Amino acid sequence: MTNFPEAFDRFALQILSADLPDEAHRRFQSLARMTVLEKDRVLDFDYTRAQLVFVARGATKLVAHASESRDQIVAFHFVGDVFSIPERDNYSYSVCALTDCELLSMPAAEVLALAANEARILSHLLHNTTVSLQRCREKTIALGRKTAVERVAVFLLAMADRIGVEQGGVTSLDLPMSRRDIAESLGLTIETVSRQISLLREGGLIATSGRSGIALRDMAGLRASAGYLHEAA
């Protein structure tokens, strides 16, 4: 579908300032590399250096390998998202395609060096990072203090917020990730995730269709199941 210049322009629109001189624009462009990834494929990148990634199309998961056969999904990202892959330290990170997708990746340090005097760009990057931090903190709370049902409810609400489609008061979701992915994101097993989804369905809070279709039928009930603070506290 897309070619590199088009993908880069969309990245530029969101992160680079509009009034950036062509010369500078080109320098940024020369840092970016586009990768077309089919579903389930892993992004190949230089893991000795932190990378900045723009999702031009599709959806991805950012996975940390805690040890053999223990992976933790750190975050999901969808079209238009910008995120960073940390360089390898105590863990090794990888980016995997949930659906066919197109990614622009560039070394974070070099982008930062180029942007060192561009307040507009830094401002966008800061905003992006702050949003990521906020999501990560909420995830921390879920993993640290919530039960299995609560985590699944939190997950569904968060996904509805990001990729849900509202129609006639009911929000529906087409989840691009498998039960395994959900489990690895929530620190649970696939069996537990499956059981909790069944419980929510039996409770009438959601309806499912096929593997990936979910309709949120009772938002208030879900928020309660998610263990969120009572509204207007």
Next chain:
Amino acid sequence: MTNFPEAFDRFALQILSADLPDEAHRRFQSLARMTVLEKDRVLDFDYTRAQLVFVARGATKLVAHASESRDQIVAFHFVGDVFSIPERDNYSYSVCALTDCELLSMPAAEVLALAANEARILSHLLHNTTVSLQRCREKTIALGRKTAVERVAVFLLAMADRIGVEQGGVTSLDLPMSRRDIAESLGLTIETVSRQISLLREGGLIATSGRSGIALRDMAGLRASAGYLHEAA
């Protein structure tokens, strides 16, 4: 010990650029408010707006209230750290003093507005946020995929890195937080934390003295107990 101008200067040194005109410097200064907090006291701030906090002295914990009697410590902060308190959303956040401390707090939005054209400042803030995000991601991995012993080992190594004192090849720690704090940070109970520390001691990996003293006697062993990737993988 400190007065406001001195505390602010230290903040300025770290975050604001050196070449900032006095006029601008004063505008930032007028946003900041200093609070002297004794141990166990909670910072009073306007929770409808995200805040930026600088730790001029002492140590703090950033706590999220998941629901009554279920608190999750999101992060610990020590002298010189800058961090942000999110505005209240699904959870309410608070900052509590681990030791007597002095904090500078300012509304994040206003700081950002003032810094909108100051690339140096934005750059520092971005760096700070990136470090916070990195720590938060590591915490996510620990909470999602690690056992009780592993979490405690990860915690001790991370603390050693931040506030440990090396002396003759052995790193020792004087923990400013209680077992309860550790538990609330690791998503465990105090009993479990206590048991795991005892196990590490019995295994000869650490030695303890009093409530707060810990000596890391076997770094390699601790790294193994923490379930970190094998070096040079």
Next chain:
DNA sequence: CGCTTTTTTGAATCTGATCAAGACAGGTGG
């Protein structure tokens, strides 16, 4: 329609939570 893969469901097991004492640290006042 048949095959493979993913998901769901069930039963047994295990890790960490809960409940309940007891030990210890460290501060207070005699």
Next chain:
DNA sequence: CCACCTGTCTTGATCAGATTCAAAAAAGCG
């Protein structure tokens, strides 16, 4: 300086929620 007292920490026994192991059911593909 020591005895006492309070709150924190440790240890032990039991319990519960989630994992593991195992198998059946459903989804989606060719």
